[in-house]
Amino acid sequence: MLGGGSVILLATQAVAYTAYVSNEKSNTISVIDTDKFVVTTTIKVGQRPRGIELTKDGKFILVAVGDDDTIQMIDARTHEIVTTLPSGPDPELFIQDPSGKILYVANENDNTVTIIDVERRVPIGSVQVGVEPEGMGLSPDGKTLVNTSETTNMAHFIDTATRQIVANVLVDARPRFAEFKRDGSELWVSSEIGGTVSIIDPVKHEVTKKISFDIPGMRKEAIQAVGISLTRDGKTAFVALGPANRVAVIDGKSHQVQKYLLVGQRVWHMAFTPDEKYLLTTNGVSNDVSVIDVANLKVIKTIQVGELPWGVAISQQ
């Protein structure tokens, strides 16, 4: 989505983007060149970096450093930590509004979602949600924020204008991640302990379908749905299955699982390159990143990063 226009301009030459991987244990970000698929440098950050995003203008890396109770803002060019954002305690995942001016942060320890003005770097509100808020999804029109709470086991639908909860949808145990389809027609929520993905109708606030995963020879407890990545056209979904060490490929329309791709151990989160040619996955236990060729649905490369890689964000070069 970032700089979609410039992809066309650069189409004649090999396009290299930059991927940023947060390493939960190392307290670093590994910077990866997605042309050569090598780590070019490592940035030292605060304690326990997890959620990671780029600002909409691509100028800054935002990383939630939970044990420092803040979000650090890093210059994407110089790799200097520029400032911090008042995220509230123990931030884990966060999401920006379409304009990039507002940040919604899940505070795991506080049962709240904190709303931050990015430019002024001040908190401008908060919403009380369920126990241990984690996943954050925003409808494409920016009007509905969805937060999942891990112990309450719900997806909370929050009206971003009034900052009120308008609906609560019960999903399977320990919901971790929420992602809207680009056309806003569906919300996908993963449940780590339940091992399922719930497809929710964002208008009716109802679970319309539940996807479960059955991998031969794999015990049920090891199948734990975490990160979700949907292609722009909504035709294909990728779901990271944690300690099952696999990414499920799902047909976006029929919701049928088509394939399981073997990646590294305890796969957490994923990000597409802007041209959607590649999908990068963070593999927590094996300390590496797998590169999936999206067209051929094959894992083509593994890159060693820091210890316990968790989140990944990708920008233009």
Next chain:
Amino acid sequence: MIRSLLAAILLFASALAATDATEINIGYLRRPEPRSTLSLLQVPADNDGLAGAQLAIEDNNTTGRFLNQQFVLTETRLAAGDDLAAATTALAERGIALVLADLPADALLKAADAGAPRNMLFFNIGAIDDRLREEDCRGNVIHTAPTRSMLADALAQYLVWKQWRRWLLVVGSHAEDKLYGDALRRAAKRFGARIVQEKTFEDTGGARRTDSGVVQIQRQLPVFTQGAPAYDILVAADESEVFAAYLPYRTWDPRPVAGSAGLVPTSWDASHDQWGAVQMQDRFVKRFARRMTARDMQAWSAARMIGESTSRTRSSDPKIMLDFLKGPDFALAAFKGQRLTLRDWNLQLRQPILLSDGRMIVSVSPQEGFLHQVSELDTLGIDRPESKCRLK
């Protein structure tokens, strides 16, 4: 006239239903036993267990806020001679059908049997006796506390993985110590460890706290463990807190200690910080100004099971609850890296067991490579084919 009045009443009634939360009453039945410990750090708090239940009630109520459900916990604290059947009937008369029980085995059975005709469902959060899930199992008692055999198996799997297969087993002289000794012996046989020698440590009485005790202990323990055949680790069964905590660093041969001291298998430990457990630990410390124990976790799990079932079935009827909890749709997230489910043949909660050295989690069992056709969690404890439990 009458018709409009009736309509008004109906309107009023439905308005009430929309605003008044459904109340779910849960009893907490306990008979505090004097529990002295060798280590001053492990003396249980007065609200040990109860605090876990209270935290879960608060968690349930956060969820309940969105579903119009209100959970209320009522504690009944019994004295030594109190009649369990009468206490159970008293709970039933107050409309309480769901009970968290922190009671010794026989007391628990009395309460459960008194509650059975009243459709009451019990959650055993304290008693680890295997017989409560075996020959003395009950169709209205769910167990969130692990069993001795689950704890022993969890320890044995790790020791075998570590290749510490030669054990010196020391068992206390009290009945519970002997039961734990039995479980450890069974575990050794199951997983391929060998008990090279077994010793009994007689409880000759005496205080657990004295001003100059350490001087004598330092001389007694090496002598007690002297002359043992070659062994890798000393495994102690001392639930009565008579001797095990004295063993580390005092054995004749320089060997590690496990079981009731040293490396201890447990359902929860204050140092456990994986799989999101930090949130739980933080929440607990903030609320109760002390650290969370295994009993707290077992009570938390029970009250959360009630919350899970109520939010998903929209009912707090014990029959519906039991069916849901036994069924395939139930999964409890309890910060142990995988879903906890119920063994439907004896109503025991499946759970990973932590191995703690008192400061850190050394490992979590089941260990890799111990396979099972249903759930690897069923490699811990007495499995379905060997079970003596026959639920009606």
